[in-house]
Amino acid sequence: MTNMLSAAAAAMLLTGAITAAQTTPASPRTQDGQVDLNGIWGVAPLPPAVKAGDSVRWLLPLKGVNPEGTDVFKGLDRWQVDARAAAPNKPEYKPELLQKVKELSDKQGVLDPAFYCKPQGVPRMGPPTQIVQTPGQVVFLYGASNLFRVIPADGRPHRADADPSYMGDSIGRFEGDTLVVDVTNFNDDTWLGSDGYYHTEAMHVVERLRREGDAIIYTATVEDPAVLAKPWTTTPRTLKRSTSASDALLEAPPCVEHDAPHIVTLDHH
Numbered sequence: 363m364t365n366m367l368s369a370a371a372a373a374m375l376l377t378g379a380i381t382a383a384q385t386t387p388a389s390p391r392t393q394d395g396q397v398d399l400n401g402i403w404g405v406a407p408l409p410p411a412v413k414a415g416d417s418v419r420w421l422l423p424l425k426g427v428n429p430e431g432t433d434v435f436k437g438l439d440r441w442q443v444d445a446r447a448a449a450p451n452k453p454e455y456k457p458e459l460l461q462k463v464k465e466l467s468d469k470q471g472v473l474d475p476a477f478y479c480k481p482q483g484v485p486r487m488g489p490p491t492q493i494v495q496t497p498g499q500v501v502f503l504y505g506a507s508n509l510f511r512v513i514p515a516d517g518r519p520h521r522a523d524a525d526p527s528y529m530g531d532s533i534g535r536f537e538g539d540t541l542v543v544d545v546t547n548f549n550d551d552t553w554l555g556s557d558g559y560y561h562t563e564a565m566h567v568v569e570r571l572r573r574e575g576d577a578i579i580y581t582a583t584v585e586d587p588a589v590l591a592k593p594w595t596t597t598p599r600t601l602k603r604s605t606s607a608s609d610a611l612l613e614a615p616p617c618v619e620h621d622a623p624h625i626v627t628l629d630h631h
Contacts, residue, residue, distance in 0.1 A: 389539045389573045394497045396515075397539045397573050402492045402609045404578075404601030453559050453584065453594040466558030473558075475551050479617035481509060481528040483552030484545050484567050485582035489601055492610060493571075500534055500541060506614050513543055520546055526563050528552055543569040554584060554594075562588040576603040 390398040455463050466473055476482045487509070490502035498516035503509075515534035524531045524547050531547040545567040553559050565586040572579045578601040585593045 387575060389575070392495060392497070396495075396536045397541070398495065399493045399500065399541060399571060399573060399578065400495045402604035402606075404489065404491060404599070451595075451597045452557075453554055454591045455589055456591050459589055463558040463560070466553075466560060467556075468558075470556055470558060474553060474556060476553070476556075480551060481507070483528045483548065484530055484532075485569065485584060485596055486552060486554055487529075489569075489571065489578070489580035489599060500543075508614055508616070515541070520544075526550075530565075530567065539574070540570055540572040543571070545569065560589070561586045564588045577601060578603075 392398045392400075471477070476486070481487065487504060487507065490511075491505040492503040494501040494503065498514065500513045500515055502511040502513065504511075509529075511529055511532060513532045513534045515536065517535070518533060520531050520533055526547050526549040528549060528551065530545040532543050532545045534541055534543045536542070548561070548563055548565045548567075550561060550563050550565075552561070554561060561584070565584060567582055567584050569580070569582045580599045580601060581596055583593055583595045584590065
């Protein structure tokens with residue numbers, strides 16, 4: 363009886379494994395045997411085109427000009443700040459640095475590097491919108507910011523002669539259906555997010571892009587022992603593969619900052 367039960371259980375397990383294999387198609391491979399990440403993924407929407415003659419003008423009253431002596435625009439973007447504050451997954455800073463994070467957050471409107479058209483950097487810029495993969499190399503294209511990253515995946519180490527930069531020095535390796543991108547050598551002129559989440563040049567980021575059918579799951583883990591109490595992993599993002607060839611032609615308008623000289627409040631955006 364025991365042998366019969368064991369055989370029946372084994373048959374059920376085998377049947378379940380076959381069914382799972384049938385319902386989860388294997389990820390396509392490139393000619394060199396690696397998982398194929400080529401394609402357009404999670405295309406970011408572009409802002410509406412500006413027509414000739416269009417103009418937008420903001421009137422920013424100084425405190426004391428209106429009868430109440432207050433900022434009449436205060437709170438218009440508060441819902442965005444409140445939504446981020448309620449999000450459970452945030453980087454955890456060392457207790458002695460929490461006040462600095464709060465001060466940066468309070469002055470985000472004038473201190474956030476991204477406000478001045480600087481690259482948002484890794485990982486704040488998020489996953490690529492298009493991937494071009496060749497043997498030993500992967501290229502990330504970012505349609506919303508017109509930026510790119512060339513990531514060697516041929517076993518080479520990090521460069522020893524590179525200067526710190528916004529996107530750091532990246533090297534990649536494949537672990538099954540996952541591309542692992544190890545990034546070091548950052549400058550400290552980017553934030554991890556809008557709420558004062560700063561970092562130092564000691565930051566180390568590991569990105570993971572795992573293909574599952576026609577989707578890529580993207581996460582990034584950040585280590586910065588100088589400021590973070592523990593490593594922080596971003597919330598996974600699912601990128602769907604686009605089937606429209608025209609999506610590859612999208613180009614975002616350049617970022618041109620004209621507002622900084624006219625800021626009169628410290629409103630958080």
